[in-house]
Amino acid sequence: MIVKRMTQSISLFTSLIVLAGCASGNGEETGPSEVEETEIEGTTGTDESQGENPEESQDQEETDDEGETGSQSAQDSSADEEEDSPLNFEDDLMDPDSLKVLVNKQYALPEDYEPADLVTVEVPTVLDNPEIRQLRTEAAEALKDMFDAAEEEGIFLHARSGYRSYQTQVQLYNSYVSNHGEEAANRYSAQPGHSEHQTGLGMDVTSESVSYQLTEAFGDTPEGIWVEENSHEFGYIIRYPQGKEDITGYQYEPWHLRYLGQEVATDVFESGLTYEEYLIESGIDIEINE
Numbered sequence: 001m002i003v004k005r006m007t008q009s010i011s012l013f014t015s016l017i018v019l020a021g022c023a024s025g026n027g028e029e030t031g032p033s034e035v036e037e038t039e040i041e042g043t044t045g046t047d048e049s050q051g052e053n054p055e056e057s058q059d060q061e062e063t064d065d066e067g068e069t070g071s072q073s074a075q076d077s078s079a080d081e082e083e084d085s086p087l088n089f090e091d092d093l094m095d096p097d098s099l100k101v102l103v104n105k106q107y108a109l110p111e112d113y114e115p116a117d118l119v120t121v122e123v124p125t126v127l128d129n130p131e132i133r134q135l136r137t138e139a140a141e142a143l144k145d146m147f148d149a150a151e152e153e154g155i156f157l158h159a160r161s162g163y164r165s166y167q168t169q170v171q172l173y174n175s176y177v178s179n180h181g182e183e184a185a186n187r188y189s190a191q192p193g194h195s196e197h198q199t200g201l202g203m204d205v206t207s208e209s210v211s212y213q214l215t216e217a218f219g220d221t222p223e224g225i226w227v228e229e230n231s232h233e234f235g236y237i238i239r240y241p242q243g244k245e246d247i248t249g250y251q252y253e254p255w256h257l258r259y260l261g262q263e264v265a266t267d268v269f270e271s272g273l274t275y276e277e278y279l280i281e282s283g284i285d286i287e288i289n290e
């Protein structure tokens, strides 16, 4: 079997699962913070039913890789892409296990995708739900480093919502629809498969100064400003910056951090672009919002 290996050394895993599809969709993942807290709290325990069988991943890997690889060899593909970009579309952006995986309204994760290396974050958290206190190992370690560094400067951060299983997102999205209608739900809640939280690489952070809520006001607090200025050094970016709604499709979310690894996060930060714009600037052909 021909498998295109990732060219980035920061990948922890050899398991490759190519995205099942690129269905377009609607919605962001976080809405009014009060609602989110209620819904997330209500989903405690769903992680138990989400256990993904590693063998299923293997099966999917074989099936999809054979279909995706085509006539281009793995070596050629990687070498060609590196001419223009540090990232490769298939290996970095379309592989759910890649730390660079692209998940947005255009690109979804497979329903059965669950990271194999989720761990509970070792930082102060707001909610008790054990599922959402998890991140993938490398992201969790980076989060801890970031929170520790912030604390040394008198900045106290709190983690609120990290990993969400596909099923948790189903419940969250459906609760928004039933409470606020589908149109409203799609403005702030991602449809299942389209939430970056399912990657295990997204974490919503907050602080006491905004009562541990997820609110735009966080961006103006010392904590929010610190995160905006420093998170890239720990591999994170502000995924949905202010004034970029037309590109990301999502409202400004100063609290939503996405782990990309220090190198790419720093590149994105220094570019002043969203992740989508950065990828396009790098010569990678991706679909974006119209």
Ligand SMILES: [Zn+2]
Pocket: 029, 030, 197, 202, 203, 204, 255, 256, 257
């Ligand atoms: Zn978020």
